[in-house]
Amino acid sequence: MGKKGKKKDWFPVILKPFNKEITKTLADEPEKLIGRRISASLLELTNDFNKYYMKFIFKIKKIENGNAIAEFDGSECLRDYISRMVVRRVRRIDVIQTLETKDKVKIRVKSLVVVSKRVKSTMEKVMRKRVEELVKDFVENSSLEEFVQKIISDEIKNKVIKEISKIYPVRHFEIRKTEVLS
Numbered sequence: 001m002g003k004k005g006k007k008k009d010w011f012p013v014i015l016k017p018f019n020k021e022i023t024k025t026l027a028d029e030p031e032k033l034i035g036r037r038i039s040a041s042l043l044e045l046t047n048d049f050n051k052y053y054m055k056f057i058f059k060i061k062k063i064e065n066g067n068a069i070a071e072f073d074g075s076e077c078l079r080d081y082i083s084r085m086v087v088r089r090v091r092r093i094d095v096i097q098t099l100e101t102k103d104k105v106k107i108r109v110k111s112l113v114v115v116s117k118r119v120k121s122t123m124e125k126v127m128r129k130r131v132e133e134l135v136k137d138f139v140e141n142s143s144l145e146e147f148v149q150k151i152i153s154d155e156i157k158n159k160v161i162k163e164i165s166k167i168y169p170v171r172h173f174e175i176r177k178t179e180v181l182s
Helices: 042-046 079-085 121-140 144-152 155-164
Strands: 009-015 020-027 037-041 054-064 067-077 090-100 106-116 170-181
Touching: 009 054, 020 037, 020 042, 020 067, 037 042, 042 054, 067 079, 067 144, 079 106, 079 170, 090 121, 106 121, 106 155, 121 144, 121 155, 144 155, 144 170, 155 170
Parallel strands: 009 067
Antiparallel strands: 009 020, 037 054, 054 067, 067 170, 090 106, 106 170
């Protein structure tokens, strides 16, 4: 005969920046939920079909009134979306930065710029430096929640494309991944 386990309960998971219940999760003790990660498509969160390619990751930080409260822990573009941007005869410029938001949250931001293959390496360096400056400016002048909203609204994407296009025509720009560092 098998040993009888503890009874498990369902806990609603509330996403802090959206104040929205996204799912329910199962646990025998609420404390065991803390640290659990949950991912959700931005399409599910905002009902914006233009954002089908973006996945947000949340981490359960605390339990309040029987609800698991999850905070933003990172975001990621789907691989197939990036594959469709980075095709033959284009140049991929990756920019990886570790920055700190206005509310002292350390965050790693990985950006991707796609330009035509003919770009010279000196021009590539100038573009990379400008992208670093723009993204750094956005992160350091925003709280984590404001930064997440700027990613969702494409404010950063549009500004970077506009600025970098003054240097060299840009095919695509995307913040392909963000990670909150503890």
